Amino acid sequence: MLDGDLLKSYFAVLSTPGAWRFLVPAFAARLPYAMLQLGVLLLVQWSTGSYGVAGVAAAAAAVAAALAGPQSGRLADRHGQAKVLFPQVGLHAAALGTLLVLASAHAPAPALVVVAALAGATVPQIGSMVRARWAHLLGGSGRLDVAFALESITDELTFTLAPVLLVAISTGFSPVWALLLALIMIVIGTLLFALVGKGAPEPMPVRVRAQRGVFRLRGVAVLAGAFVAIGTVFGSLQVGITSYTAALGQAGTAGSIYATFSGASFVGGILYGVVRWRAGAPIRLVAGVGLLSAATAVLMFATSIPMLYGGAALAGFVIAPAVITGYTLVETLVPSEVRTEAFTWLTGAIGLGIATGAAVAGQLVDRFGEALAFLVPPITTGLAAALVLIFLRTLRPAVQHSQPRELAPAA
Numbered sequence: 001m002l003d004g005d006l007l008k009s010y011f012a013v014l015s016t017p018g019a020w021r022f023l024v025p026a027f028a029a030r031l032p033y034a035m036l037q038l039g040v041l042l043l044v045q046w047s048t049g050s051y052g053v054a055g056v057a058a059a060a061a062a063v064a065a066a067l068a069g070p071q072s073g074r075l076a077d078r079h080g081q082a083k084v085l086f087p088q089v090g091l092h093a094a095a096l097g098t099l100l101v102l103a104s105a106h107a108p109a110p111a112l113v114v115v116a117a118l119a120g121a122t123v124p125q126i127g128s129m130v131r132a133r134w135a136h137l138l139g140g141s142g143r144l145d146v147a148f149a150l151e152s153i154t155d156e157l158t159f160t161l162a163p164v165l166l167v168a169i170s171t172g173f174s175p176v177w178a179l180l181l182a183l184i185m186i187v188i189g190t191l192l193f194a195l196v197g198k199g200a201p202e203p204m205p206v207r208v209r210a211q212r213g214v215f216r217l218r219g220v221a222v223l224a225g226a227f228v229a230i231g232t233v234f235g236s237l238q239v240g241i242t243s244y245t246a247a248l249g250q251a252g253t254a255g256s257i258y259a260t261f262s263g264a265s266f267v268g269g270i271l272y273g274v275v276r277w278r279a280g281a282p283i284r285l286v287a288g289v290g291l292l293s294a295a296t297a298v299l300m301f302a303t304s305i306p307m308l309y310g311g312a313a314l315a316g317f318v319i320a321p322a323v324i325t326g327y328t329l330v331e332t333l334v335p336s337e338v339r340t341e342a343f344t345w346l347t348g349a350i351g352l353g354i355a356t357g358a359a360v361a362g363q364l365v366d367r368f369g370e371a372l373a374f375l376v377p378p379i380t381t382g383l384a385a386a387l388v389l390i391f392l393r394t395l396r397p398a399v400q401h402s403q404p405r406e407l408a409p410a411a
Contacts, residue, residue: 009143009273010146010270010273010274012143013134013143013147013150014150018196018198019137019198021196022130022193022196022200023130025189025191025192025193025196026127026129026130027189028185029124029188029193030126030154030189031158031162031185032162032181032183032185033127033158033186034161034163035162035179035182036061037354038058038163039175039182040054040057040120042054042166042170043179044057044058044103044112044116046170046174046175047102047103047104047106048106048109053113055358055359056109056113057109057112057116058355059358060116061116061120063117063120064117064120065348065351066348066351066352066355067121069123069344069351070344070345070348072084072088072125073129073341073343074341076340077201077204077341080203081200081201081340082197085129085193086194088122089124089194092119092122092123098118099115099116099179100176100179100180102115103175103176124186125347127155127343128340128346128347129193129200129343131343132200132201132340133198133199134147136199136200136339137199144328146273149273149274149320151327152265152269152320152327153266153269153320155323156266156320157266159234159262160262160263165178165181166182201336201339201340204336214338215345217333217334217338217342218333218394219391220334222387222388223326223333223346224346224349225349225387226285226326227346227349227353228349228352228353228356228384229289229353229381230292230323230326230381230384231349231350231351231352231357232353232360232376232381233296233319233380233381234353234354234357235354235355235357235361236357236358236360236373236374236376237258237374238358239357239358239362240365240370241312244302244308244371244374245257245305248304248305250305257312260312260313260316261312261315261316262316263313263316264313265316265317265319265320266316267317268316268318268320268321269323272321272324273324280396281328281329282329282392284321284325285322285325286388288318288322289322290381291318292318293378293384294378295311295315295317296377296378297378299312299374299377300374302374330342330343332397357377357380361376
């Protein structure tokens with residue numbers, strides 16, 4: 001049932017003292033993050049004339065961000081967010097600036113791909129750091145689900161606005177100007193965010209006895225696997241909706257269909273955050289990912305534009321609750337010493353899933369037809385639901401984390 005008035009629940013979180021001081025610059029920094037992969041795709045295609053090279057460069061940026069993100073999260077946990085963000089945003093500005101110069105000079109494809117990967121590897125992980133601040137401020141208060149729902153809504157908003165802004169500037173001027181704006185926004189937003197200390201967890205040096213660190217802790221790998229599958233939904237639907245609407249002779253509807261997906265996710269996230277759930281988070285995750293598999297399967301049977309709208313809305317409505325539940329779970333599974341790193345594993349997993357889903361769906365479209373792109377999400381999320389169900393016990397905290405100084409891997 002609904003836990004009180006919907007708006008009051010969100011206002012209660014947003015009225016947390018000092019929250020707006022870090023939320024506003026964080027939004028300015030997160031919007032360019034949502035522009036990076038598509039921006040690299042448009043920029044490299046504009047520079048080289050090749051969609052193949054552009055796809056490789058965009059994938060390189062996404063994979064590099066997914067792999068490097070947890071390392072910056074680990075440094076933030078150990079040394080503090082500001083000490084990581086100041087040099088990181090400098091490196092990102094240098095990498096992205098170099099990419100713009102090389103693309104403008106029509107440099108060779110290998111150079112563009114390498115520098116695109118560097119830009120992805122150095123992108124500041126603002127979203128994970130905001131979640132770490134909410135967990136630090138609201139942990140144990142009962143309002144953390146609402147805060148994470150708010151973050152999911154913010155993610156949807158940025159990933160809805162970013163393509164519109166990016167495409168508008170790219171077509172009106174050039175992809176160089178679009179990514180230059182993104183560069184300015186991410187530098188200013190990140191610096192202002194780093195300067196606001198409110199909510200930032202204190203640095204907590206910790207030694208993890210597992211060779212692979214936080215990824216070996218109880219439940220983290222299972223959640224990361226589920227989030228890769230969730231990411232494939234975003235990536236494959238981008239390809240599927242774009243190619244299928246073009247095949248139906250209505251390519252112009254692709255943007256509004258994907259906006260319907262994002263809007264439904266926005267609504268699903270809002271409602272999920274204010275429900276008092278009787279089932280535990282692990283059970284909710286199994287149900288959420290399983291429902292996502294069923295919802296995305298509907299798109300396999302879409303034969304018209306209205307059916308695409310309906311299937312996209314259904315899938316969008318289910319996906320945000322699954323994401324929120326995953327972030328809520330990881331916060332209960334890991335100690336505060338490694339919380340930011342754990343969040344970045346999940347964020348990176350989604351990015352990796354987006355790249356994988358887009359690549360696999362693209363191959364299926366090229367080889368077998370447009371409708372086959374919609375085969376990817378029900379399979380990946382179905383497998384993820386089975387994975388979560390098999391390892392369900394690892395998603396329940398074995399012990400309460402007070403202030404442990406040394407962490408052991410899961411048994």
